Amino acid sequence: MMVKKIAQTLTGLWSLVVGLRVTGKNFFQPQITVHYPREKVESIEGYRGHIELVPKDNDPFTARCMACGSCARVCPSGCITLHIKKVTEPAVSAKKEDNSQKPEQNNQKAAPAKKTKTKRVLEAFELNYNYCSLCGLCVQSCPAGGLRFSDNVYLAGFSRKEFEFDLLARMRAQKEGK
Numbered sequence: 262m263m264v265k266k267i268a269q270t271l272t273g274l275w276s277l278v279v280g281l282r283v284t285g286k287n288f289f290q291p292q293i294t295v296h297y298p299r300e301k302v303e304s305i306e307g308y309r310g311h312i313e314l315v316p317k318d319n320d321p322f323t324a325r326c327m328a329c330g331s332c333a334r335v336c337p338s339g340c341i342t343l344h345i346k347k348v349t350e351p352a353v354s355a356k357k358e359d360n361s362q363k364p365e366q367n368n369q370k371a372a373p374a375k376k377t378k379t380k381r382v383l384e385a386f387e388l389n390y391n392y393c394s395l396c397g398l399c400v401q402s403c404p405a406g407g408l409r410f411s412d413n414v415y416l417a418g419f420s421r422k423e424f425e426f427d428l429l430a431r432m433r434a435q436k437e438g439k
């Protein structure tokens with residue numbers, strides 16, 4: 262009985278020594294954490310913040326997104342909700358055909374049937390970041406390269422509502438410098 266208690270005490274002391282050794286070693290290492298919010302990290306390269314929409318190269322207020330819905334379907338957490346408007350407009354090929362016809366042909370023949378195409382236009386891109394696991398499936402599945410991880414490293418809030426974003430509105434607000 263006595264031997265068992267001594268063995269337990271020695272085991273406890275040894276674990277204390279091991280713990281203090283780790284503490285002592287790290288105590289003299291350079292500090293790698295920062296005192297946020299008084300300090301901020303210099304480089305956040307490789308950081309994965311919440312996803313964001315990528316704007317078009319020639320129009321920073323328009324997203325590359327084609328509203329295909331692939332990201333919403335693939336998301337395992339159901340974080341993404343798209344608001345899409347369908348717009349009908351003349352097909353480009355129909356316009357070309359009309360322009361290429363000679364005036365006399367237009368007079369002789371009946372007007373050609375109008376060709377139209379229906380386009381899906383993104384009105385809002387809702388992200389519920391509360392449930393996002395940052396798995397990246399949405400980014401990988403986008404055929405337009407329209408999604409990426411943001412560098413929004415200092416995101417904080419007091420309620421779940423503050424982690425529900427309209428990424429389209431956010432993208433435009435960022436471009437306006439808001």
Ligand code: SF4
Binds near residue numbers: 393395396397399
């Ligand atoms: S990173 Fe994963 S969990 Fe987050 S929105 Fe994309 S698919 Fe959903």
Ligand code: SF4
Binds near residue numbers: 405
């Ligand atoms: S997968 Fe890409 S193009 Fe399709 S809806 Fe999502 S962001 Fe838009």
